Amino acid sequence: MSPHDAFFAALHQPAAAPPAGLRSWNGSDLGQRFAVYRNNRIVSLTAALADGFPVLQQLVGDACFNALARHYIEAHPPESPALFEYGEALPDFVAASAPMRPYPYLADIARLEWMRTRAWHAADALPLTAAQFQAWLQTPETLPERRLRMHPSLQILDSDYACFDIWHAHQQAEPPQGFNTEGPQQVLVLRRADTVEVTLIDPGVAALIHALARGATLGDALQAASGHAPGFEPAAALATLIRSQCCCGAPPSPEPH
Amino acid sequence: MLHAPEAAPRPGRGLRAGAGLPLKPQYFAAARARPGAAAFYEVHAENYLGTGGPNQRMLEWVRDNHGLSIHGVGLSIGGEAPLDPTHLERIAALLERHPPDEFSEHLAWSSHGGQFLNDLLPLPYDAASLQRVCQHIDQVQTRLRRRILLENPATYVEFAQSTYSEVDFIGEIVKRTGCGLLLDVSNAHVSCSNHGRNTQAYLQALPLAAVRQIHLAGFATEHDSAGAPLLIDTHDRRVAAEVWALYRGLIAQLGPLPTLIEWDADLPGFDALCDEADKVRACLEQYSGQIGQAA
Numbered sequence: 001m002s003p004h005d006a007f008f009a010a011l012h013q014p015a016a017a018p019p020a021g022l023r024s025w026n027g028s029d030l031g032q033r034f035a036v037y038r039n040n041r042i043v044s045l046t047a048a049l050a051d052g053f054p055v056l057q058q059l060v061g062d063a064c065f066n067a068l069a070r071h072y073i074e075a076h077p078p079e080s081p082a083l084f085e086y087g088e089a090l091p092d093f094v095a096a097s098a099p100m101r102p103y104p105y106l107a108d109i110a111r112l113e114w115m116r117t118r119a120w121h122a123a124d125a126l127p128l129t130a131a132q133f134q135a136w137l138q139t140p141e142t143l144p145e146r147r148l149r150m151h152p153s154l155q156i157l158d159s160d161y162a163c164f165d166i167w168h169a170h171q172q173a174e175p176p177q178g179f180n181t182e183g184p185q186q187v188l189v190l191r192r193a194d195t196v197e198v199t200l201i202d203p204g205v206a207a208l209i210h211a212l213a214r215g216a217t218l219g220d221a222l223q224a225a226s227g228h229a230p231g232f233e234p235a236a237a238l239a240t241l242i243r244s245q246c247c248c249g250a251p252p253s254p255e256p257h
Numbered sequence: 258m259l260h261a262p263e264a265a266p267r268p269g270r271g272l273r274a275g276a277g278l279p280l281k282p283q284y285f286a287a288a289r290a291r292p293g294a295a296a297f298y299e300v301h302a303e304n305y306l307g308t309g310g311p312n313q314r315m316l317e318w319v320r321d322n323h324g325l326s327i328h329g330v331g332l333s334i335g336g337e338a339p340l341d342p343t344h345l346e347r348i349a350a351l352l353e354r355h356p357p358d359e360f361s362e363h364l365a366w367s368s369h370g371g372q373f374l375n376d377l378l379p380l381p382y383d384a385a386s387l388q389r390v391c392q393h394i395d396q397v398q399t400r401l402r403r404r405i406l407l408e409n410p411a412t413y414v415e416f417a418q419s420t421y422s423e424v425d426f427i428g429e430i431v432k433r434t435g436c437g438l439l440l441d442v443s444n445a446h447v448s449c450s451n452h453g454r455n456t457q458a459y460l461q462a463l464p465l466a467a468v469r470q471i472h473l474a475g476f477a478t479e480h481d482s483a484g485a486p487l488l489i490d491t492h493d494r495r496v497a498a499e500v501w502a503l504y505r506g507l508i509a510q511l512g513p514l515p516t517l518i519e520w521d522a523d524l525p526g527f528d529a530l531c532d533e534a535d536k537v538r539a540c541l542e543q544y545s546g547q548i549g550q551a552a
Contacts, residue, residue: 003381003416004337008369021381022414025453029482033413033451036489040376047522048375078373081331081344082306121307152309194311 011038012074045073048083053090053113055170059106068097084121087114105161105181112163112198115155115189119196122153127192127245144219148212148247153191156206160184164200190246199244204229205237209246272297272324272358272470274513274545276537278530279520285315287527294531297324297358299517303331305355306347316355326470326517327357331373334393334407335366335380349400359470359515361406361439362397364390364427381416382426387433394434406437406469411444411476411490413451423448424462431464438464441472442504443496443519447488456503465511473500473537474519492521496533505540513541 001009006019018034046069050057057065072093078086091114094100095107128148136143157163161183169179186206188199201209207228211221226232241247275296280288281304288294298319305312305327319325331344352360365377380386398405409427421429431438440463449456475494481487496504496518508514518533 002337003418004366004369007378008372008374011374018414021417023417024414024481025451026481026483026485028485028487030414032482033487036413036487037376037378041374044375078375079371080341081303081333081367081373081375082347083373083375084304084307119310121310121312124309124313191310194314 007037010034011041014038042070042073045078045083045086046070049073049087049090052084052087052117053110055113055167056094056106056110058170058175059103059109059166060100064099068094068100071097084117087117090114105159105163105166105183108157108159108161108163109166112157112159112167112187112189115157116196116198119153119155119189119191122151122191125149125151125248127151128242128247130242133242144217144222146218147215148218148241150209150213151190151246151248153189153196154209154213154246155189156201156209157187157189158184158206159187163187164198167198188244188246190244192245201240202229202232202237204232205240207232208237208241212247272326272515274515274541275324276534276541277324277326277470277515277517278534279517280315280319281524282311282315283524284527284530285311289318291527291531292322294527295323295534297326297515297517299326299328299519302327302329302348302351302360305351313354320355320357324515325355325357326359326361326515327352327355329360329362330377331367332362332393332397333366333368334362334397335364335378335386335390336368336393337366337389338369340393340396341368345397345400352401352403359406359437359439360401360403361408361470363408363410364430365410377410379410379412379414379416382419382421382423383416384420387421387426387429390430391433394430394436398434398436404435404437406439407431408439408441408472409444409448409463411441411447411451411488413487413489415452422462424459428462428464431467436467437469438467439470439472440465440468440507441474442507443472443474443476443500444490446497446500446503447476447490450486450488453485457506460503460507465507468511468514471504471507471514471516472519473504473516473533474521492519493523495529496536501536501540508540508544513545516541 003021010016010019018030022030024030024033046066049069072090076089091107091110094110100106162180162185164185164187165180169176186201186203188201190197204225208221208225211224222234277297277299278295280298280300305316329348363377366380367374367377445459446456449459473496474492475496477489477491479487479489516537518530
């Protein structure tokens with residue numbers, strides 16, 4: 001076993017003796033000194049997770065979050081040093097965690113926070129302007145065949161719970177006294193002007209965006225949304241789409257020139 | 258006659274002497290509002306490997322207005338296994354996109370067995386270890402097409418199998434690879450305290466002519482089982498008085514150097530960082546008449 005192997009193995013065994021082959025200048029306890037490294041790993045990775053999941057941390061409290069993080073770190077240790085990519089499996093881990101079972105919305109809150117991190121680092125793209133949309137309206141007959149590219153940061157959370165309300169209630173300095181958890185709610189995550197925005201959207205708009213993101217034409221997407229959400233109003237949904245600036249890129253023109 | 262506009266800092270130019278601050282998203286707005294706060298900014302490479310977004314734009318802003326130091330914390334140069342080629346490629350792409358004035362890494366390992374451990378771990382100082390570290394630095398310098406800086410570590414244990422002192426080990430690395438030295442004065446103080454060494458003697462035995470940048474950070478003081486101080490490199494507070502004294506001595510000896518205030522946990526407001534940068538500037542100005550606010 002190499003020094004690295006022994007060091008690595010002992011890092012993962014909190015109760016084990018420090019690896020052989022270490023020394024201290026004054027003969028002081030190597031266990032205490034080695035514990036600094038054990039502690040650094042867990043504390044720094046826990047801090048990295050807390051950076052990405054601050055509302056989850058608030059909801060469950062520090063002690064519970066630390067225990068959750070410790071279990072997660074052992075079950076899913078990071079492979080890459082790019083820690084902003086660490087935590088992808090945490091929502092499912094939360095969903096499968098027995099102590100979290102009475103609070104089924106926690107996993108969706110973790111999903112929402114993971115979406116926010118991804119949105120922060122997602123590729124840049126210019127949103128389609130209202131003027132560009134206006135130009136399309138000059139030839140309304142071409143609209144149904146248009147396709148739209150969604151902004152790379154765009155994600156939608158379809159939650160059975162009131163995830164927007166819960167998340168929003170935890171954006172203040174003081175923790176909320178109480179909050180609604182009853183859903184469902186559809187939440188749009190989108191980076192605009194260097195800010196990651198979290199917005200509550202209608203089920204119909206969510207269905208429209210899902211369909212467009214899959215590559216459907218505007219006509220097919222509007223139809224899918226109408227089928228999905230009773231009372232869906234295409235004009236209002238399109239206005240929301242334009243206002244939110246979630247579409248970008250020049251879609252293929254039906255009449256190339 | 259037409260004059261070309263003043264160019265942004267070019268790759269490989271090296272940082273100019275001055276005070277540097279760490280840049281984290283919490284400080285983006287404050288840093289933009291106070292363009293004279295630092296001569297250069299340092300970022301941890303691993304936090305800037307995303308595709309787009311505010312982090313990438315912030316690096317562009319730094320490069321247009323300040324010196325840029327990119328500091329790696331994940332290459333695991335002291336690791337036993339070959340370097341992670343994927344991670345090295347991502348670092349190379351980052352440096353191509355935002356060419357920094359310096360790129361630095363650590364004499365430490367942080368990955369093993371396919372896991373990233375998120376700590377800077379110690380290695381034995383023997384012939385096999387020296388050869389491996391030099392190979393890794395050669396590989397990094399070849400791929401990044403630049404000389405890198407290597408930072409001396411803060412450690413809590415030593416290896417019985419070591420046959421080199423830390424300073425001799427670092428001296429050999431510098432000689433064999435041509436890399437520069439990022440002298441972390443706090444790490445030197447922490448390690449020397451933790452291993453019963455004289456910090457002045459340690460510093461003087463380092464290849465000081467290779468120093469291109471200095472780091473200063475705060476540490477916590479605990480005690481080992483024999484009652485001796487055990488200093489923990491926490492980066493969560495102001496720089497200690499004894500480290501400032503060592504720093505002033507080094508600047509008096511070596512002349513002004515780019516000097517970074519590190520702060521990675523219990524982050525303070527931007528003002529506290531600026532206070533620390535002021536102390537760096539005061540020291541640098543004492544030993545040079547040419548250090549300006551945004552030198």
